Amino acid sequence: MLTKVFAGIAVLMALWSVTDAYTQKSAFVLREEKQANFSPRRGTSLSGSYGSNGTWIFVPTRSTYSGFQGGGPGSGK
Amino acid sequence: MSANINIKKTNRFIDPALYIAFGATGFVFLGLIASAFFGKVLFSRNVRVAEQEVVKIEALKLEPQLVGALRIDAKASIPNNHGVVYEIQLLDKQGKLIASATKNAWRESGIWYEDGESGTWNEDDLDAGLDVRAKKGEEVTVAISVLEYENLSGGKARSLTTFSVDDVIGNQANKPKATTNSVNFDVKITNGVVDGRHLWPGLFGTSALAIMTFIAAPRSGKKVISKTINDSDPSERATLGGADKLVRVRINVTSDETSPRSMQARLVINDSYGEQVYSKTIPLNLTFHREEGKLEKVTGFAQQFFILETQDSYGFHVEVTPDAPVDETTLTVLDGSHTRIPVEAVHIS
Numbered sequence: 552m553l554t555k556v557f558a559g560i561a562v563l564m565a566l567w568s569v570t571d572a573y574t575q576k577s578a579f580v581l582r583e584e585k586q587a588n589f590s591p592r593r594g595t596s597l598s599g600s601y602g603s604n605g606t607w608i609f610v611p612t613r614s615t616y617s618g619f620q621g622g623g624p625g626s627g628k
Numbered sequence: 629m630s631a632n633i634n635i636k637k638t639n640r641f642i643d644p645a646l647y648i649a650f651g652a653t654g655f656v657f658l659g660l661i662a663s664a665f666f667g668k669v670l671f672s673r674n675v676r677v678a679e680q681e682v683v684k685i686e687a688l689k690l691e692p693q694l695v696g697a698l699r700i701d702a703k704a705s706i707p708n709n710h711g712v713v714y715e716i717q718l719l720d721k722q723g724k725l726i727a728s729a730t731k732n733a734w735r736e737s738g739i740w741y742e743d744g745e746s747g748t749w750n751e752d753d754l755d756a757g758l759d760v761r762a763k764k765g766e767e768v769t770v771a772i773s774v775l776e777y778e779n780l781s782g783g784k785a786r787s788l789t790t791f792s793v794d795d796v797i798g799n800q801a802n803k804p805k806a807t808t809n810s811v812n813f814d815v816k817i818t819n820g821v822v823d824g825r826h827l828w829p830g831l832f833g834t835s836a837l838a839i840m841t842f843i844a845a846p847r848s849g850k851k852v853i854s855k856t857i858n859d860s861d862p863s864e865r866a867t868l869g870g871a872d873k874l875v876r877v878r879i880n881v882t883s884d885e886t887s888p889r890s891m892q893a894r895l896v897i898n899d900s901y902g903e904q905v906y907s908k909t910i911p912l913n914l915t916f917h918r919e920e921g922k923l924e925k926v927t928g929f930a931q932q933f934f935i936l937e938t939q940d941s942y943g944f945h946v947e948v949t950p951d952a953p954v955d956e957t958t959l960t961v962l963d964g965s966h967t968r969i970p971v972e973a974v975h976i977s
Binding site for chain 1 (some may be wrong): 652656696725764
């Protein structure tokens with residue numbers, strides 16, 4: 552009985568992960584107001600969002616960077 | 629009543645859940661392998677973008693598609709101890725901005741000192757990436773914009789200069805201009821790319837579940853007898869069996885330091901009338917537990933599979949020989965058990 556439960560979950564998990572990967576669930580959807588499933592790649596985050604009339608509006612923080620967060624000891628500006 | 633006994637190897641009781649769970653893992657693995665073959669490279673080139681500038685890279689048609697998305701990857705080339713804030717932008721046919729994603733890229737290095745030792749360290753984060761999907765067909769232009777470029781050690785930002793053949797032979801017009809700072813980007817645009825980030829957790833999750841299924845399979849079935857006594861001869865009766873059920877009998881023995889090199893267990897099964905239907909002496913698989921070279925205890929194990937044609941009340945008796953060193957004996961009977969591999973089963977009808 553327990554093995555059937557494990558196998559069932561494994562099948563659901565397999566279908567779920569393959570579907571999400573192949574349909575690119577986490578991609579940016581062009582002209583979609585709500586980017587609910589978007590997940591940034593390589594630390595590249597959206598710098599705006601769609602307004603009610605479909606125009607791209609920059610986030611207010613876009614021009615005010617808090618500086619670079621470099622690695623290593625005693626570095627940075 | 630006389631019992632008809634024959635022994636045969638059977639794969640009837642291999643748990644089908646094992647095939648399903650390992651099949652699920654294999655499916656995700658194949659998905660991972662296959663994902664590498666999706667994606668058609670549309671553009672792959674080095675692009676130079678000056679500070680505060682937007683450079684249009686490629687105009688392309690974005691269509692709704694079943695598999696994959698348009699992937700825009702960029703990698704900045706900057707000198708040491710510099711940082712660049714750059715953006716991947718999408719423009720519509722009229723040149724209006726319709727999407728933007730920002731990356732804070734940097735490259736730093738330095739010298740570390742610790743306990744009289746020293747060395748250099750080198751770190752960077754230069755890659756940016758955006759996957760884009762469209763709900764309806766649309767022409768878009770991909771652009772890169774440099775918002776901010778600076779020298780992290782406080783000085784003036786430098787550009788990495790690139791020389792072409794013309795520069796080497798002295799063509800002044802192609803020399804990089806020193807007045808504006810610009811950054812080189814390796815830009816790659818691929819269509820139909822699969823997002824592998826979803827497959828890795830799927831692969832690990834299904835593998836874990838396949839292993840759990842593998843562990844659980846021989847423990848499956850209804851535990852009809854589980855008897856532990858501080859002696860060598862447990863005995864118990866239970867109602868079990870049936871033509872389509874595998875009965876798994878396990879004998880676990882713990883004995884003291886006076887145990888001999890080999891031990892046996894005699895297993896006797898009686899039917900509901902108390903008549904003996906099966907009797908066999910099985911050698912125990914012994915494990916010697918030593919502590920600092922001295923024998924501490926010995927554990928023994930034996931297992932036997934049965935198919936009892938008629939469901940009925942059966943009595944199971946175990947006698948471990950020699951019985952003197954035996955501290956504890958456990959008799960476990962699982963009715964309707966499953967296996968991982970084909971097993972030898974004693975068929976009693």
